[in-house]
Amino acid sequence: MSERDRPWVFRTYSGHSSAAASNELYRSNLAKGQTGLSVAFDLPTQTGYDSDHPLARGEVGKVGVPICHLDDLSALFEGIPLDRMNTSMTINATAAWLLALYVAAAERQGVDPKLLQGTTQNDIVKEYLSRGTYVFPPEPSMRLISDMVAYTVDAIPRWNPINVCSYHLQEAGATPVQEIAYAMATALAVLDAVRARGDVPGEKIPSVVSRISFFLNAGIRFVEETCKCRAMTELWDELTRERYGVEDPKARLFRYGVQVNSLGLTEAQPENNVIRIVLEALGVTLSRRARCRALQLPAWNEALGLPRKWDQQWSLRIQQILAYETDLLATGDLFDGSPVVAAKVAELKQGAREELERVLEMGGAVAAVENAYMKQRLVESHTRRLRAIESGELQVVGVNCFQESEPSPLVAQGDQAILKVDESAEREQIERLQAFRARRNAGEARAALVNLRDVVANGGNAMPPSIRAAHAGVTTGEWTDALRALFGEYRAPTGVVARRGEPVSAATEAVRERVRAATARLGRPLKILVGKPGLDGHSNGAEQIAVRARDVGMEVVYDGIRLTPAEIVQSARDEGVHVIGLSILSGSHGVLVIDVLERLRKEGLGHVPVVVGGIIPEDDAAKLRAAGVQRVFTPKDFDLARIMDEIVDLVVGAAAAA
Amino acid sequence: MDDTRPGRREEALALLDALEREAPLPGPPRIGLTGAPGAGKSTLLDALVRQLRGRGETVGVVAVDPSSRRTGGALLGDRVRVRSGASDPGVFFRSMAARDRLGGLADATFASLTVLAAVFDRVFVETVGVGQSESDVADLVDTLVFVAQPGAGDLLQFMKAGILEWPDVVAVNKADVGALAHRTARELEAGLGLAERPAGEWRPPVLLVSARDGTGVAELAAALDAHATELRRSGELAPRRRRAREAFVLEGLERRYGSFGLAELGGRDAVAARVHDARGASAFGLLLQLSAEIEDRLRKPA
Numbered sequence: 001m002s003e004r005d006r007p008w009v010f011r012t013y014s015g016h017s018s019a020a021a022s023n024e025l026y027r028s029n030l031a032k033g034q035t036g037l038s039v040a041f042d043l044p045t046q047t048g049y050d051s052d053h054p055l056a057r058g059e060v061g062k063v064g065v066p067i068c069h070l071d072d073l074s075a076l077f078e079g080i081p082l083d084r085m086n087t088s089m090t091i092n093a094t095a096a097w098l099l100a101l102y103v104a105a106a107e108r109q110g111v112d113p114k115l116l117q118g119t120t121q122n123d124i125v126k127e128y129l130s131r132g133t134y135v136f137p138p139e140p141s142m143r144l145i146s147d148m149v150a151y152t153v154d155a156i157p158r159w160n161p162i163n164v165c166s167y168h169l170q171e172a173g174a175t176p177v178q179e180i181a182y183a184m185a186t187a188l189a190v191l192d193a194v195r196a197r198g199d200v201p202g203e204k205i206p207s208v209v210s211r212i213s214f215f216l217n218a219g220i221r222f223v224e225e226t227c228k229c230r231a232m233t234e235l236w237d238e239l240t241r242e243r244y245g246v247e248d249p250k251a252r253l254f255r256y257g258v259q260v261n262s263l264g265l266t267e268a269q270p271e272n273n274v275i276r277i278v279l280e281a282l283g284v285t286l287s288r289r290a291r292c293r294a295l296q297l298p299a300w301n302e303a304l305g306l307p308r309k310w311d312q313q314w315s316l317r318i319q320q321i322l323a324y325e326t327d328l329l330a331t332g333d334l335f336d337g338s339p340v341v342a343a344k345v346a347e348l349k350q351g352a353r354e355e356l357e358r359v360l361e362m363g364g365a366v367a368a369v370e371n372a373y374m375k376q377r378l379v380e381s382h383t384r385r386l387r388a389i390e391s392g393e394l395q396v397v398g399v400n401c402f403q404e405s406e407p408s409p410l411v412a413q414g415d416q417a418i419l420k421v422d423e424s425a426e427r428e429q430i431e432r433l434q435a436f437r438a439r440r441n442a443g444e445a446r447a448a449l450v451n452l453r454d455v456v457a458n459g460g461n462a463m464p465p466s467i468r469a470a471h472a473g474v475t476t477g478e479w480t481d482a483l484r485a486l487f488g489e490y491r492a493p494t495g496v497v498a499r500r501g502e503p504v505s506a507a508t509e510a511v512r513e514r515v516r517a518a519t520a521r522l523g524r525p526l527k528i529l530v531g532k533p534g535l536d537g538h539s540n541g542a543e544q545i546a547v548r549a550r551d552v553g554m555e556v557v558y559d560g561i562r563l564t565p566a567e568i569v570q571s572a573r574d575e576g577v578h579v580i581g582l583s584i585l586s587g588s589h590g591v592l593v594i595d596v597l598e599r600l601r602k603e604g605l606g607h608v609p610v611v612v613g614g615i616i617p618e619d620d621a622a623k624l625r626a627a628g629v630q631r632v633f634t635p636k637d638f639d640l641a642r643i644m645d646e647i648v649d650l651v652v653g654a655a656a657a658a
Numbered sequence: 659m660d661d662t663r664p665g666r667r668e669e670a671l672a673l674l675d676a677l678e679r680e681a682p683l684p685g686p687p688r689i690g691l692t693g694a695p696g697a698g699k700s701t702l703l704d705a706l707v708r709q710l711r712g713r714g715e716t717v718g719v720v721a722v723d724p725s726s727r728r729t730g731g732a733l734l735g736d737r738v739r740v741r742s743g744a745s746d747p748g749v750f751f752r753s754m755a756a757r758d759r760l761g762g763l764a765d766a767t768f769a770s771l772t773v774l775a776a777v778f779d780r781v782f783v784e785t786v787g788v789g790q791s792e793s794d795v796a797d798l799v800d801t802l803v804f805v806a807q808p809g810a811g812d813l814l815q816f817m818k819a820g821i822l823e824w825p826d827v828v829a830v831n832k833a834d835v836g837a838l839a840h841r842t843a844r845e846l847e848a849g850l851g852l853a854e855r856p857a858g859e860w861r862p863p864v865l866l867v868s869a870r871d872g873t874g875v876a877e878l879a880a881a882l883d884a885h886a887t888e889l890r891r892s893g894e895l896a897p898r899r900r901r902a903r904e905a906f907v908l909e910g911l912e913r914r915y916g917s918f919g920l921a922e923l924g925g926r927d928a929v930a931a932r933v934h935d936a937r938g939a940s941a942f943g944l945l946l947q948l949s950a951e952i953e954d955r956l957r958k959p960a
Contacts, residue, residue: 137870371696372696488871512729515730515731516730519730522661522663523660523661523662523663523666524660524661524662525730525731525732525755546733547733549731550729550731550732550733551729551731552729552731553729553730553731554731555731555732555734555754555755556731556732556733556734557734557753558733558734564745566745567745570745570747571751574750574751574752575734575751575752575753576752
C-alpha cells in the first residue's frame, strides 16, 4: 500500500452550560479520537456581555459555553495541554479578548504562547451579513482584526488570527459564486487593512497571507462543492500573487476548515441527515488538491435541538471511517485532468471574479456591507431557494417529497433524543462570576481597563493590554464595555428591502386575496411585527418571513435582531400591529417569549396574537402554547405561504373576537 | 387614525377636530426629513432624536415607507435604525406605508402629526424622497430637511427632480467619507444659490453631518431651532400651517369624491378659498363638513 496522506483535523463544534461541563465533553471527545477542539461560545460571550447582564437572561450556556473571565477559560481547558492542542474558537466581535484569555490561560499552564496552534474565527463581515454577533461598527472592528493579525504574526506565529467564513454566506442563501466572491472580498479587506498599517513590514506580508485561513460550508450538491473548493484554491493562489506579490507558492496555499452544512439538515425523517452529512463530507475531502485541513460534522439531530454526546460520537465516526478505513487518503487527486471538473471550476472562477470586481469597485467588502449590497443579494438568493423548495423544483427528501415514513425509532422517545441544558446552569454561572468579581484584586482590574482604553484610544495594538487585562481579572463584559465606549455600537443593514416582488405561486396569490379581504374588515392593511428577541443574530428565517409577509400584502414592521422584550412590546404598541412574529434559534425561547407575553398583557395588548418560529423542541412548543402563544413554527414548516395563511386566520379570528 | 371602516373615519376626524381646536397654537415644531433611499435618513434621525432627548425634549416620529402598488404590502424597516427610543417612553415611533396615495405620503400622516403634536415637544415625519413627494412633505411641515449623501453627479439629479426648491435645511450625511461629502455640499450650496429667493429670506444652510460619528448633529438641531425662530419672526409660520390645512382638506376631498366632487363645491380654488377663510375651524372639521356638503349635493337631483 502506498504512503497515506495525513488526515485532516477532526473536530466537533461543541460547548454548553459551563466551562466544567464543556471540559468534560471535550476530554471525552478527545478520548474517542477527535484530534482538535472547536469551541462554541454562548451568545453573551460572543456579544460581549457578562452572564449577569440583563440582555444575557435566558441565553447563558445555551448555544455554547459561557466565558466571563480567565478562571472560566482555564477551567475549559483543564487537563488539556494547550501546547499540543489545535483549538478553533468560533468568536468574532470579542475575538481579541478570547485570544487574550487563551494566551493568559496558556501562560498559566506554563506554555509559551509561541507554541499555540489554532484559529479565532474573527470574520466580522459575515456577522453583519448573516450571523449577527457583531458589536462595534465595521471600521473599528476591522482595526481589531488587523491588530490581531499584526500581533500574532510574531507573538503566536502558528495561530490563524482570522478564519474567513463563506460558511455563513451559504447558510444565508449564497450561491457558490457569491460564496466564493464575498469570502475573497472579505479576505482582501483584511489584508488591505493590515498592509495599510504602519507596523507590519512588507517582507512580513507573505507570512500574514499564509496565516489567513478560510471556513467553508459543504452543501448537498457535493460535486459542485468539490469544484467550489478547487475554484477557491486556484483563485486564492492567483489573487495573493496579483494583489500582494506573494511569490512563495506555499504561502499562497488555500487553507480551509469546514463545517458541514446545517441548513440542509431536516427535522422531518432526521435519520436521513446522516446520509447527507456523509455526502457533504465527501465534497470537501475527495479532491486531494483542494482538501480541507479540518472538518467538523454536525449531528443528525441538529434541526431538533442540541445534540447529545452519542450524536456527536456518531459524526466523529464518519470522519474516522472516511480517513482510516477507506482508501481516500492513499490516492492522488481524482479530478486532475477531468474536463468536466475543469469546466465547472472555470465557470465558478469567472463568475466569482466578476462579482468580486463589483464589490471592489464599491470600495470592498466593508463598503458593500454598509451599502447593504451583499446582504440584499443574499436575501434575494435565499428567497429564490425557499421558493424553489416550496414549489418542489428543489427536492428535499422527506420534506417536500417522499414524506411517508415508518415511525423512526431514533426519535421514538421524543425530547430524549436531544440534549437539554440544565436550567440551573445560568444561575450557577452567575454565582461563579460574582464570586470571581469578589475575590479578584479590584484595583488591578481597574488599572488594566484604564490601560486598555488608553492604548486603544491612542491607536496602539489592542492585544498586549487585553492579555494584561485577562491576567488582572477583567471580565468579558468589562472588556467589551471599555471598547464600546471608544467605538460605539452598530446595527447592520437588514437587506430586507422594499424591492419589487418576483412572480409568486398560486398559493401566495391566494393568501394575498385573503389579506386584501382582511384589510376591508380591519379597516387598514394587516400589520405584522417581525423581530428577534434575545442575543441570537441568525436573522435569515425572520427576514424570509418579513419578505413573504410583504409579498402577500401585509405591512411589515421588521424590527431586526437583539431586541429586549420591552422593546418588542413598545414597538407593538406604537405601531398598532395586528400580530407579532418572534424568531428564536438559540434555545432561549422559554424565558424570552413568556416575558413578551406577560408584558403585552400588562400593556393591555393581550389580544394581539403571538406566533413563534425557530428550533423549538415539541415539549417546549407545548409549554409556549400553554402560555398563550398561538402558533409555533419549526424547520419542518417550510411552506411560507401556508404560514402566512395561518397568520391571516389568527388575525381575522382575533378581530372577530374583539 | 388610519382606520378606513365606515364610522371609524368620522370618529377619528371628530377627535382630531377637537384636538386641533383646543391645542394651543402654534404647538411644537413639525419637521420633515426626506431624501433618496440609502441617504441615511433613519440613522440621522436616530442621532437627532438622541440629541433632542439629551436636551430633555420628547419626540414623536411618523416614518413613511412606500407600499408595493401591486400587492399593497410594505416593509417598514426604519425602526431597526431608529433605536434611541426603543425602550424610552419619551419617544414615539410609528411607521406607515404610503398605501395608495400618490406622492409617497401616508394617507394618515397629517392626522398622525396632529395627534403627536398634542403630546410631544417636537414631531418628525420621515419619508423617502423620490422627487415629487418633497412638495407633499413641504406642505405638511414647518421645516423640511433634505438629506443628501455624498456622490458625484448628484447635483444634476437633485435639480432635475426639483428637490432644491423645497428644503429649508440641507444635511449632507456621511460626512465621515471626507472629500466627496465636501464636494457634494459645495455643489448643493451652489445649486441652492441658483434658486431665486427674495433678499432677507431664509437661505437654506447646507450642513455636513455624520450619523455615524455624530459630526454636525448638534449643528443640525441648532439649524432646526434657528429656522423655527425665523418662521415666527417673519410671520411665515401661520401661512405654512394654512397651506398644510388646505392641502389636507383638498386631497381628502379629491381622493374620496374626485375632481367631480370638488366641482360640486365650485372647484379646487373655491374650496381652497373656503378653507383659507374658515380660520377658526380645524382642517378635520372642515373635511367632515365639506364631505357632507358634497354628499348632500350628489344626492339631490340636478
